[in-house]
Amino acid sequence: MVNNSDxxxxxxxxxxxxxxxxRSQRGNSxxxxxxxxxxxxxxxxxxxxxxxxxxxxxxxxxxxxxxxYSIVHGFHxxxxxxxxxxxxxxxxxxxxxxxxxxxxxxxLTGSDRDLVLNSMRAVQxxxxxxxxxxxxxxxxxPEFQDKLLAIPQGVQLEDAPxxxxxxxxxxxxxxxxLLPSGLRAVKNIDLAFDVLEALWPKFNNLRLxxxxxxxxxxxxxxxxxxxxxxxxxxxxxxxxxxxxxxxYQLADVVLNTSLAEGQPQAALExxxxxxxxILTAVPGNLGIIEHAVQGFYAGNQxxxxxxxxxxxxxxxxxxxxxxAAQDLVKANFLPEAEFNSHAALYRSLI
Numbered sequence: 001m002v003n004n005s006d007x008x009x010x011x012x013x014x015x016x017x018x019x020x021x022x023r024s025q026r027g028n029s030x031x032x033x034x035x036x037x038x039x040x041x042x043x044x045x046x047x048x049x050x051x052x053x054x055x056x057x058x059x060x061x062x063x064x065x066x067x068x069y070s071i072v073h074g075f076h077x078x079x080x081x082x083x084x085x086x087x088x089x090x091x092x093x094x095x096x097x098x099x100x101x102x103x104x105x106x107x108l109t110g111s112d113r114d115l116v117l118n119s120m121r122a123v124q125x126x127x128x129x130x131x132x133x134x135x136x137x138x139x140x141x142p143e144f145q146d147k148l149l150a151i152p153q154g155v156q157l158e159d160a161p162x163x164x165x166x167x168x169x170x171x172x173x174x175x176x177x178l179l180p181s182g183l184r185a186v187k188n189i190d191l192a193f194d195v196l197e198a199l200w201p202k203f204n205n206l207r208l209x210x211x212x213x214x215x216x217x218x219x220x221x222x223x224x225x226x227x228x229x230x231x232x233x234x235x236x237x238x239x240x241x242x243x244x245x246x247x248y249q250l251a252d253v254v255l256n257t258s259l260a261e262g263q264p265q266a267a268l269e270x271x272x273x274x275x276x277x278i279l280t281a282v283p284g285n286l287g288i289i290e291h292a293v294q295g296f297y298a299g300n301q302x303x304x305x306x307x308x309x310x311x312x313x314x315x316x317x318x319x320x321x322x323x324a325a326q327d328l329v330k331a332n333f334l335p336e337a338e339f340n341s342h343a344a345l346y347r348s349l350i
Contacts, residue, residue, distance in 0.1 A: 013070040013350055015039070015046045016063065020079040022050035028075045028100055030241060030265065031153055038154075038339040044346070051079055060087055069093060070350050074119070077103035078112050081119035094349040095123040101262025102186065104133055105283055120144055124349055127151050129263040132287045149345065154335025155268045160246040168234070168250070174207045175312055178251035178275075180244065180266035181258070182212040183220040188280070191257040193226060193233065195305045200232055203312050208255075211247060212266075213238040248273050252318060253295075253311050257304070261285050271295075272329040276321035278307045294325040 019032035029050075036046045047067075049060055063069075064087070073096040074080030080097055084090055097119055108116045120126055124147065128134050131150045138145040165172060177196065181187040189210065196208050210233070214220035227233045239247060244266075248254070254270035254277045261284025267277050268288070277295035279285040281303075291297045298304035311318045 013044070013346070014067060015044065015346060016069045016072045017046060017048045018051065018060075018072065018074045018080065018083055019048065020051045020076050022048075022052055031098070031100070032075055034154065034156055034335065035339070035342055038335055039343060042339060042343060044343060051083070057086055064089065071096060071346055073098070074123075076100050077116040077119050078107045079103075080123075081112075081115040084119060084122055091122060096125050096127065096345065096349070097123040098127040099133070099137075099262075100129075101260065101284055104128070104137070104262070105260035106186075108137075117141075120147070123147070125149055125345060127345075129153055129284070130287055132283070136283070149341075151338060151341045151345075152333050153263050153265055153268075154338035155265070155272050155329050155333045156335045157245045157248075157269055157272060158242050160243045163246045163250070165250050168209070168236070170207055170250075171205075174205050175203065175253075176207045176209055176251045177253050177255050177308070178248065178270060179208060179210045179255040179257065180212055180248075180270065181210065181256070182215040182238075183210075183223050184215045185219045186259050188257045188259050189223055190226070191280070191301060191304065192255055193230065195301055195308060196232070197230065198305060199308060199312070203309075204232075206232055206312065208233040209236060209247070209251070210234070211236040211239050211244070244269065245273070248275065251275050253278060253308070256280060256285060258282060258285065264288060268329055268333055271322075271325035272333075274319075274322035274326040276311060276318055276325050278304060278311075280304070289325070289328065293321065294328050295321055 017032050017036055019028050022029045032048060036048050039046050049056060071094045072090055075098045077097060077099050103116055126144060126147045127149050129152055134148040134150045137148060179192055192208060196206055199206060224235060227235050248270040251270060254267045254275050256264045256267045256279045258280055260282050264279060264285050271277055277289060279297055281297040281299040289295050296307035298307055
């Protein structure tokens with residue numbers, strides 16, 4: 001339920017969102033657009049600028065000169081650090097940072113660590129998607145403990161025109177593993193190929209559908225090339241978010257094979273439609289489901305293979321886990337809770 005009290009106190013107070021991406025359907029673009037849309041409906045004025053725009057620096061300078069913002073909210077610690085370097089006048093405003101996954105799992109431990117720490121020190125509050133991330137950051141960097149706030153992403157799917165498995169070259173009796181993911185090395189899609197290729201001789205009705213934007217060129221080429229030799233695998237490319245529900249509804253199981261995650265949003269979207277999940281047991285995925293209740297965690301190739309085999313063989317297990325998956329999403333990942341939490345945070349900083 002939307003809490004209008006925070007929205008009332010924020011009316012007339014403008015918020016500026018800065019996202020690194022908006023052209024392809026990546027986590028940052030979908031998250032920032034969902035927050036913008038949800039809070040605008042609550043009556044909170046929010047503008048959005050993407051760093052993918054070639055002239056983003058000029059656009060940002062102009063809006064800062066011509067419009068009075070009460071808060072600036074950046075997404076991704078490393079990208080926001082670079083914005084703060086180029087536009088230092090942002091430091092005069094209350095700043096919020098959402099750390100989205102790769103900045104926590106890779107940038108904060110890599111060569112760009114100091115840049116990420118600079119952006120974390122510059123802001124008043126740091127949003128992460130789950131309490132495990134908040135605890136992990138606090139243990140390594142106690143200075144940020146009071147800044148950290150866990151706000152799970154809300155799951156929000158639009159109704160989409162129905163399609164059939166036959167439209168996609170499959171049969172009703174096929175068992176479809178859906179892997180909704182952009183083609184990036186961190187998504188470790190080869191793990192799904194390796195596991196299902198080993199199962200294929202015994203379960204020749206299995207299918208793997210991959211859908212998502214081609215993000216890393218060389219990795220994308222290697223995935224597309226491998227699919228050419230796998231008659232049970234298909235890549236549907238980037239599907240507009242307004243249509244993904246049509247594909248989710250045709251799946252039996254949703255896969256996430258990532259090496260690290262922020263929050264497995266696409267998997268949660270599928271789970272909201274009573275589809276069980278198999279997730280790699282990595283940061284960002286851990287803590288999302290209960291193992292063997294809404295699906296399975298897999299710590300290695302053998303565990304992923306065993307989880308897939310169990311669901312292939314036991315239709316009742318698949319249905320029971322699917323219902324539990326839907327219940328979990330309804331309980332823990334409501335968009336209204338996400339919007340209310342952001343509104344309350346913004347209000348506290350103004």
